[in-house]
Amino acid sequence: MERLATLEDLPTEYVEALTAKNLVPLWPSLRDVLPPYTPKPRTQATAWKYQDIRPLLMQAGELTPIEKAERRVLVLANPGHTLDNMRATSIMYLGMQLLLPGEWAPSHRHVPNAVRLIVEGNGAYTSVDGEKCEMERGDLILTPSGMWHEHSHDGDSEVVWLDVLDLPLVYYSETSYVEEGEKVKGEHESNPKIYGPGLVATENFQRNDTIEYPILRYPWVDTKKSLESIAAGKDVDMVQVTYVNPETGQDAQKIIGFSAIMLRPNEVLRLPRRSCAIIFHIIEGDVVVDADDVRHELIASDTSCAPCFANITLTNQNDTPAFIFVADESPFQKKLGLYSERPRTDV
Secondary structure (H helix, E strand, C coil): CCCCCCHHHCCHHHHHHHHHCCCCCCHHHHHHHCCCCCCCCCCCCEEECHHHHHHHHHHHHHHCCHHHHCCCEEECCCHHHCHHHCCCCCCCEEEEEEECCCCEEEEEEECCCEEEEEEECCCEEEEECCEEEECCCCCEEEECCCCCEEEEECCCCCEEEEEEECHHHHHHCCCCCEEECCCCCCCEECCHHHCCCCEEEHHHCCCCCCCCCCCCEECHHHHHHHHHHHHHCCCCCCEEEEEECCCCCCECCCCCEEEEEEECCCCEEECCEECCCEEEEEEECCEEEEECCEEEEECCCCEEEECCCCCEEEEECCCCCEEEEEEECHHHHHHCCCCCEECCCCC
16 A cells, blocks of 8 residues: 655644644554554563462562452553553453452452453352352353452462453443442352353354343363363364353353363364454463464463464473463454454465
């Protein structure tokens, strides 16, 4: 495409006259906001190693009592968005949250949708609208928009989980706020057995138009069992399950999609180029994540992200299976008609 004129091509007094009237010429920025053929993401391929995070998170537990923090979290920020923006991708926020024995993170509800992926520890639970959701490693717990929730710890060791929120999108739309509530103990246990595990093989995933939240806790034991069942059955190119609402068949939440991948021993998995940024969190195993020319060697509890339309390859380096939790922006993009896939460019 032809090069367009820049601000420097315009007389200074003309630019100053525009500025005085709160006006901006489009053409100097047109190629930035509408780049030819492929977006120019600010999201950078980035990794956060748990061995780096954990000591600093434990130190935060010593430095700041829960009463002074409300939520004791270290944000996994992407340098492409600048660290003060607290974004992992354009619409996904990530944070590692610590709850110590005997602590209570006070009840509140907020506009952003959130999930918790438990990284380590036991004995804690999240209460969501009165439903008690036990926290075990690998469990996924939903706290959808507008639902009262709190975190309590009756155990004797540290509990850490990965928060995933659509906070950047909600904040950008100027609709973000929180309300404080009273402490409420979980009144009834989460019972996903009424519906089954709330998982579906990704290749069979279909949607309809109703949104509810019949399952708030997706136990890792069920997810892992589903993945192993798929791997042991028919020959499939990718062993993956999607976390869904079993009453509707839709994504478990409205904006961000969640799934889990099993890499078979020594498997190399080449993903299609997708229009959405993707988060990878290793639950079990050692995995190499290649995103274009950036390589991250990850172990259990490490997290990484890849920008839109990256050539992503996942490699299991061991003779045992590896398990990966995945979060991506595809539900949001599909609702707006923005989602697409393209052939890889590294073939």
